Amino acid sequence: MNDPNVLERKFTIPARNRAIVREFRKVMEDGYVDATGYLRKPLIGKTIVFAVTKRHAETLATLIDNEFAHLKPSPEIKYADYVVSGVGQGEDTTDAMARIRRFKKEISAGAGVGQHAGHRL
Helix, strand or coil: CCCHHHHHHHCCCHHHHHHHHHHHHHHHHHCEECCCCEEEEECCECEEECCCCHHHHHHHHHHHHHHCHHHCCCCCCCCEEECCCCCCCCCCCCCHHHHHHHHHHCCCCCECCCCEEEEEC
């Protein structure tokens, strides 16, 4: 029997990636209800992608960046980027902190990463 973790690292399913981006966009546009019953509406801003492999993270970041391209002040600014955690086998993480610093310094199309507004439903 194949280990699901090994399969996850070997295969990227385009339809699943598109579904992830659709769900991300839905949450960004409509918000979500947290465990306490508050409707949380994330402010549109930059996004850092974490995934099982570097390749998968790059793919998702590119798809998200393209999905929100209309919000970017210029094409060279990234809406989404990725960072590799260092947990995966063979992943190159030497530039992770430099990547985060560069990403945070770029002019953003909206609010900062991780900001949200909310109210109770």
